[in-house]
Amino acid sequence: MNDIFSLADELGPLKVIHVHEPGIGLQGVLVVDNVARGPSIGGVRMAEDVTTEECARLARAMTFKNAAADLPHGGGKSVLVGDPKMPRAQKQVLIRGFCRALEEVEQYIFGPDMGTDEECMAWVKDEIGRSVGLPREVGGIPLDEIGATGFGLSQAIDVAQEFCDFDTSGARFAVQGFGAVGKHVSRFLCAAGAIAVAVSDSSGTIYNPDGLDVDSLIELKAAGKSVVEYGAGEQRNGDAIIDIECDIWIPAARPDVIHENNVHRLNTKLVVQGANIPVTYAAEKTLQQRGILNIPDFIANAGGVICAAIEYQGAGEAAALAAIEEKLRRNTREVLETAQREQILPRDAALAMARKRVEQAMSYRRWHIF
Numbered sequence: 001m002n003d004i005f006s007l008a009d010e011l012g013p014l015k016v017i018h019v020h021e022p023g024i025g026l027q028g029v030l031v032v033d034n035v036a037r038g039p040s041i042g043g044v045r046m047a048e049d050v051t052t053e054e055c056a057r058l059a060r061a062m063t064f065k066n067a068a069a070d071l072p073h074g075g076g077k078s079v080l081v082g083d084p085k086m087p088r089a090q091k092q093v094l095i096r097g098f099c100r101a102l103e104e105v106e107q108y109i110f111g112p113d114m115g116t117d118e119e120c121m122a123w124v125k126d127e128i129g130r131s132v133g134l135p136r137e138v139g140g141i142p143l144d145e146i147g148a149t150g151f152g153l154s155q156a157i158d159v160a161q162e163f164c165d166f167d168t169s170g171a172r173f174a175v176q177g178f179g180a181v182g183k184h185v186s187r188f189l190c191a192a193g194a195i196a197v198a199v200s201d202s203s204g205t206i207y208n209p210d211g212l213d214v215d216s217l218i219e220l221k222a223a224g225k226s227v228v229e230y231g232a233g234e235q236r237n238g239d240a241i242i243d244i245e246c247d248i249w250i251p252a253a254r255p256d257v258i259h260e261n262n263v264h265r266l267n268t269k270l271v272v273q274g275a276n277i278p279v280t281y282a283a284e285k286t287l288q289q290r291g292i293l294n295i296p297d298f299i300a301n302a303g304g305v306i307c308a309a310i311e312y313q314g315a316g317e318a319a320a321l322a323a324i325e326e327k328l329r330r331n332t333r334e335v336l337e338t339a340q341r342e343q344i345l346p347r348d349a350a351l352a353m354a355r356k357r358v359e360q361a362m363s364y365r366r367w368h369i370f
């Protein structure tokens with residue numbers, strides 16, 4: 001484990017708290033990175049191999065993600081050691097014990113992450129009253145059900161088309177990963193007149209240059225089937241989604257799927273990152289050189305975290321969608337304009353924007369250095 005002092009810089013972390021209750025096998029860490037913009041929001045990750053260093057890096061990523069989304073929240077993260085598939089009763093004891101131990105750290109709001117879900121957040125709410133990503137019955141806005149992230153992606157695309165030479169209406173798109181994010185962005189794009197020419201899931205790709213019926217694909221997935229079982233199209237392997245000729249290419253599955261060795265295969269005008277870190281930094285540079293516009297993950301897929309922040313304010317679904325629309329459009333435009341003006345990568349423009357927002361907020365603090 002890295003010494004925590006070596007991870008500290010001018011932005012944070014503000015607090016690092018180790019929680020250890022041997023009696024129930026509880027061991028975890030909370031990192032509150034930066035709260036200049038407001039109390040930190042970040043997920044609780046449960047896995048057997050989590051570390052303090054990983055937690056600190058993820059907390060910093062949340063500082064930038066929340067600032068980039070223009071939320072009144074800082075960044076934090078917590079990790080809990082354990083197998084997320086442990087018996088529910090045991091998991092409940094650990095989650096309840098963990099949040100109870102951190103009850104007084106009001107600068108951190110618990111959210112779901114890998115290994116935790118909305119039920120875990122309901123336990124946290126019951127215990128200390130401070131969590132987001134809740135079930136509907138206790139005030140949650142079910143973001144995967146309403147398609148918060150997919151809706152945000154469609155808004156980012158609507159702004160980005162002005163920077164490309166196509167219109168969303170009539171644009172052809174391909175989606176890698178027809179899950180919660182992929183199916184909703186497809187639905188919103190089709191409603192705007194775009195045409196789905198290919199989608200993929202873990203079983204393969206389905207392609208039809210005349211267009212796929214997204215509602216039928218959603219029904220297939222709901223029935224527990226794969227998109228490749230859709231009748232009216234050509235079945236290809238999973239990797240083939242990369243070569244599809246289209247206007248908009250949307251990765252919505254796994255990290256690092258586009259890298260230096262395959263980025264040349266993309267045949268599109270716009271890449272919109274639904275998944276987290278689906279394109280390596282080197283590949284993003286190549287996209288820029290090839291004149292392919294690219295909207296980085298923490299700008300494009302911020303719909304989920306915006307939804308969580310609105311939920312925390314006690315507002316409902318309509319307010320969440322309005323906030324996603326307003327923030328995604330403004331942030332996408334700002335990032336793409338800066339990238340164009342300064343001839344830099346959209347990711348670098350987004351990071352600079354987020355950092356500046358954090359530094360400005362820090363300038364109002366008592367012990368400010370900016």
Ligand code: NAD
Pocket residue numbers: 143144148149176177178179180181182200201202203238252253254255274275276301302304
């Ligand atoms: P999901 O599990 O609902 O869907 C993932 C889909 O990807 C599934 O259909 C799966 O079959 C498919 N898939 C898996 N491996 C694949 C592969 N190699 N090739 C093609 N398809 C593959 O997950 P999700 O919630 O839609 O999240 C997708 C990505 O978006 C993840 O990286 C997640 O971190 C990110 N993300 C999600 C949200 C959200 O609101 N759900 C918000 C921000 C970021």
